[in-house]
Amino acid sequence: MAQQLDPVDVVTVGVGWTGGIVGKELSEAGYEVVGLERGGEVSTEDFLTVHDELGYALRYKLMQDLSKETITFRNNVDQTALPMRRYGAFLPGTGVGGAGVHWNGQTWRFLPYDFQIRSHTIERYGRDAIPENMMLQDWGITYEELEPYYDTFEYMAGISGAAGNLQGETQEAGNPYEGARARDYPLPPMETPPALERFIEATENLGYNPFMAPSANLSEEYTNPDGAQLGACQYCGFCERFGCEWGAKSSPILTVIPVAQRTGNYELRTHSNVVELMYDENAGRVTGVRYVDEQTGDVYEQPARSVALTAYVLNNVRLLLLSGIGEPYDPETGEGVVGKNYCYQNFQASATGFFDEQFNLYMGAGALGASIDDYNGDNFDHADLDFLHGGNVAISQTGDRPIVNNPVQEDVPSWGSEFKARSLENNHSTLSIAAQGAVMPFRRNYLDLDPTYTDQYGNPLLRMTFDWRPQDRNLVEHIGPQLVEIMEEMGAETVEGNTSLEGSFDIVPYQSTHNTGGAIMGSDPSQSVVNSYLQCWDAENLFIPGASAFPHNSGYNPTGTVGALAYRAAEGMQRYLGDQQMLVSPV
Amino acid sequence: MKVGGGVVAGGLAIDPEGWFTDDFDVDQMQEVELEPEGLQYFTIEQAELVHAMTARIYPSDENGPGAPEAGVVYFIDRQLNDAWGRGERWYMDGPFAGVEPVTPFVEEGDRAGPGAEIAFENIEPSATQGWQFPMAPNQVYDHSLDYVEEYCQNEYGSSFVDLDPGQQDDVIESLQRGEVDTFRGVTPEAFFRMLRQNTLEGMFADPMYGGNREMVGWRLKNFPGTPGALGSYRQIIDQEEYVAPEEYRSIADDVDQVADLGPTGGVDPAAGNVTEAANVSEENATDGGGDPTGNSSDGGNASDGGNASDGGNASDGGGSDGNVAGEGGGGANSSGHSH
Numbered sequence: 001m002a003q004q005l006d007p008v009d010v011v012t013v014g015v016g017w018t019g020g021i022v023g024k025e026l027s028e029a030g031y032e033v034v035g036l037e038r039g040g041e042v043s044t045e046d047f048l049t050v051h052d053e054l055g056y057a058l059r060y061k062l063m064q065d066l067s068k069e070t071i072t073f074r075n076n077v078d079q080t081a082l083p084m085r086r087y088g089a090f091l092p093g094t095g096v097g098g099a100g101v102h103w104n105g106q107t108w109r110f111l112p113y114d115f116q117i118r119s120h121t122i123e124r125y126g127r128d129a130i131p132e133n134m135m136l137q138d139w140g141i142t143y144e145e146l147e148p149y150y151d152t153f154e155y156m157a158g159i160s161g162a163a164g165n166l167q168g169e170t171q172e173a174g175n176p177y178e179g180a181r182a183r184d185y186p187l188p189p190m191e192t193p194p195a196l197e198r199f200i201e202a203t204e205n206l207g208y209n210p211f212m213a214p215s216a217n218l219s220e221e222y223t224n225p226d227g228a229q230l231g232a233c234q235y236c237g238f239c240e241r242f243g244c245e246w247g248a249k250s251s252p253i254l255t256v257i258p259v260a261q262r263t264g265n266y267e268l269r270t271h272s273n274v275v276e277l278m279y280d281e282n283a284g285r286v287t288g289v290r291y292v293d294e295q296t297g298d299v300y301e302q303p304a305r306s307v308a309l310t311a312y313v314l315n316n317v318r319l320l321l322l323s324g325i326g327e328p329y330d331p332e333t334g335e336g337v338v339g340k341n342y343c344y345q346n347f348q349a350s351a352t353g354f355f356d357e358q359f360n361l362y363m364g365a366g367a368l369g370a371s372i373d374d375y376n377g378d379n380f381d382h383a384d385l386d387f388l389h390g391g392n393v394a395i396s397q398t399g400d401r402p403i404v405n406n407p408v409q410e411d412v413p414s415w416g417s418e419f420k421a422r423s424l425e426n427n428h429s430t431l432s433i434a435a436q437g438a439v440m441p442f443r444r445n446y447l448d449l450d451p452t453y454t455d456q457y458g459n460p461l462l463r464m465t466f467d468w469r470p471q472d473r474n475l476v477e478h479i480g481p482q483l484v485e486i487m488e489e490m491g492a493e494t495v496e497g498n499t500s501l502e503g504s505f506d507i508v509p510y511q512s513t514h515n516t517g518g519a520i521m522g523s524d525p526s527q528s529v530v531n532s533y534l535q536c537w538d539a540e541n542l543f544i545p546g547a548s549a550f551p552h553n554s555g556y557n558p559t560g561t562v563g564a565l566a567y568r569a570a571e572g573m574q575r576y577l578g579d580q581q582m583l584v585s586p587v
Numbered sequence: 588m589k590v591g592g593g594v595v596a597g598g599l600a601i602d603p604e605g606w607f608t609d610d611f612d613v614d615q616m617q618e619v620e621l622e623p624e625g626l627q628y629f630t631i632e633q634a635e636l637v638h639a640m641t642a643r644i645y646p647s648d649e650n651g652p653g654a655p656e657a658g659v660v661y662f663i664d665r666q667l668n669d670a671w672g673r674g675e676r677w678y679m680d681g682p683f684a685g686v687e688p689v690t691p692f693v694e695e696g697d698r699a700g701p702g703a704e705i706a707f708e709n710i711e712p713s714a715t716q717g718w719q720f721p722m723a724p725n726q727v728y729d730h731s732l733d734y735v736e737e738y739c740q741n742e743y744g745s746s747f748v749d750l751d752p753g754q755q756d757d758v759i760e761s762l763q764r765g766e767v768d769t770f771r772g773v774t775p776e777a778f779f780r781m782l783r784q785n786t787l788e789g790m791f792a793d794p795m796y797g798g799n800r801e802m803v804g805w806r807l808k809n810f811p812g813t814p815g816a817l818g819s820y821r822q823i824i825d826q827e828e829y830v831a832p833e834e835y836r837s838i839a840d841d842v843d844q845v846a847d848l849g850p851t852g853g854v855d856p857a858a859g860n861v862t863e864a865a866n867v868s869e870e871n872a873t874d875g876g877g878d879p880t881g882n883s884s885d886g887g888n889a890s891d892g893g894n895a896s897d898g899g900n901a902s903d904g905g906g907s908d909g910n911v912a913g914e915g916g917g918g919a920n921s922s923g924h925s926h
Contacts, residue, residue: 304702420653
């Protein structure tokens with residue numbers, strides 16, 4: 001029997017970037033907010049002895065415990081989905097701060113093109129440019145409308161970078177393809193080590209437009225508008241999958257969560273695993289959430305006037321399905337919305353260069369990178385190409401930690417004396433670049449509930465059905481050879497390129513924790529789960545920010561857009577708590 | 588920390604000209620001795636077999652010490668006795684596809700949901716679906732080591748440990764190719780990938796986990812280890828020349844350093860304020876240098892309950908993005924990105 005708790009104004013399901021932002025904004029506005037987080041707390045001092053590659057990067061200290069909950073996976077509807085029994089392609093986090101603690105810090109804005117991708121494509125290339133089974137949608141919001149929220153996120157987080165487009169004026173040092181920004185980044189770009197200089201010079205020689213990638217590893221010490229203080233990055237090379245002992249990688253535990261706690265209106269409850277949203281379908285509202293205290297096993301019901309579903313993409317979608325909110329998507333009929341437009345990213349287009357000199361690759365930072373955007377979005381002409389979108393191309397110097405960094409040429413064995421000799425020789429002399437390929441939504445790539453496998457409480461696991469499409473293969477075949485050319489221009493002795501995408505999506509090797517979609521935004525309730533305020537069409541007091549709202553996945557890391565949408569949702573929640581109605585009329 | 592005569596925060600002394608200036612001679616390292624009382628999980632026979640196999644995967648040769656000197660066998664022994672070896676953070680509920688419901692590997696009471704009437708034993712898992720064997724790593728080792736010995740007896744009439752190095756390499760190559768016909772319940776290539784990955788982990792993980800003795804793996808690679816608790820490369824990140832580490836540092840050194848910093852390590856957690864921490868670190872820079880020889884296998888608290896997979900069947904432990912070499916594939920980096 002669940003214990004009934006006193007009602008509060010707002011509950012967030014998960015306390016990472018999105019839950020932290022909603023918690024801060026609503027508690028500052030005077031609402032009583034409870035943040036429910038299934039994991040425990042971490043803090044900066046926990047990371048003083050963080051330089052442990054095995055524990056953090058390979059035993060996944062900060063990631064979800066798969067024995068309690070995982071997903072099932074199959075490539076297509078004719079297969080039986082089987083559990084992801086151990087980690088591979090992507091790494092859902094857990095704990096206060098969520099993936100915002102162990103991320104790399106690469107913080108982008110999506111292109112104006114992304115938000116109007118369908119109408120832009122039809123206008124420029126005609127309706128036939130969109131394959132019949134590609135579920136391409138506009139987002140129901142424009143870049144210009146979202147710009148102030150991006151700005152708020154970047155100044156809160158202390159992003160380091162160089163503007164490429166200030167109020168319509170192209171800036172030399174930045175990305176000339178980016179949408180217009182009202183003002184520059186709060187901090188200058190990070191340092192540029194020699195490996196990145198190589199990339200910048202080579203791409204300039206080839207006529208591209210390189211720039212230093214925007215970073216949440218702070219280039220300088222910073223005090224944000226909320227008074228939170230962050231340190232300056234020391235380039236120690238332990239970022240991704242690690243926490244930062246310098247407080248120099250922006251995260252919810254350094255910024256929004258402590259600010260929310262200082263209002264006196266915010267309560268953080270850890271080890272609180274939400275298993276269901278309580279849904280009144282007739283009223284079109286949620287009444288609260290049911291959660292399990294993971295330490296005692298006690299079950300609680302927390303009533304709330306408004307709920308923000310702020311877990312990871314996959315858990316957002318799963319909780320909607322488990323709670324019966326919204327019509328589940330059916331890939332055969334194309335009807336229904338929840339679970340639709342699941343997308344990922346495709347990093348296959350890449351080039352590795354073996355040099356005859358050494359770089360200081362043991363130093364680095366998660367978002368220490370240089371980029372070109374000349375093959376991203378619609379920044380290049382697709383008229384004669386058989387794919388849409390593209391990908392940001394980057395070199396990153398994240399720190400070549402020794403267990404996983406044993407680079408050898410393709411013809412070298414993977415063990416034995418020759419492997420040892422060549423991997424030692426190449427250790428500080430190997431650079432690689434890759435395109436972060438956008439993935440478009442397709443009719444039979446989707447999420448639903450698994451019929452067989454269950455979590456620790458006996459609830460169905462989420463089932464992922466996903467495979468590459470010709471669109472993805474064509475993208476790799478177009479961009480891959482350009483990367484080989486860049487690496488050759490960088491001066492590598494030998495270059496190995498990946499210029500094709502073979503076989504099916506494989507859940508085994510790590511690729512990217514950039515899962516998106518399943519509870520997408522839009523302007524038509526028959527085609528989307530949430531409106532442009534991330535307000536659920538089927539439950540007016542439920543808001544669902546996060547990458548689950550992306551109708552497709554762009555060629556960038558998602559966090560900047562996730563952060564902007566969270567601020568947008570927080571504004572929507574405040575308006576909703578005043579007006580108590582839908583904020584946007586369906587189209 | 589000295590950088591071209593300058594001092595920056597952190598613990599690592601680096602001289603641009605420096606090279607093994609801590610006077611530690613890796614070539615003097617001896618093989619670890621195998622003793623039953625030093626083992627937590629393996630029997631002495633299992634340990635001798637693992638020791639011999641890892642010696643072929645990362646050998647001692649003209650490029651310096653390898654798995655036998657680094658103590659990789661002790662690393663694996665401890666891992667198998669820990670949460671990772673028991674698969675505590677893997678999803679190990681049934682049904683298991685392609686596995687008969689009644690086998691030595693499937694426990695009674697594996698829970699199955701409403702669709703359990705599907706005949707999972709008739710389903711062949713796709714390789715893209717990852718690990719579907721009903722075994723945790725310690726079971727994989729227990730069974731696979733028996734299968735390897737059985738195979739060597741069949742093929743050579745001898746234990747693996749008594750074969751000559753060329754024959755041992757042939758056996759390992761047969762494992763990698765999936766051609767060892769004595770395996771049941773797990774494939775030879777899956778065992779090979781796990782063994783190879785664990786060998787690299789034992790060479791290069793922090794010495795507190797039982798391998799990488801004397802930080803030998805890091806010395807081979809000129810990898811400095813930890814840059815120090817509150818260590819820094821900020822002053823040298825844009826330096827043109829390659830900066831070889833002058834000394835090597837493990838987490839045990841950082842633990843000592845943190846103990847000197849006091850209960851919060853000089854960090855104000857509430858504000859995330861590290862300004863003070865930086866100052867504290869500078870004050871401690873002189874004693875932040877690593878002890879070049881102070882790393883026995885049992886220094887520090889061995890592993891920490893973290894676990895779950897070394898990246899599945901085909902990757903180098905999932906790797907830092909941008910540095911994912913195929914486990915068992917031998918390919919160079921094929922994808923470079925970071926999230």
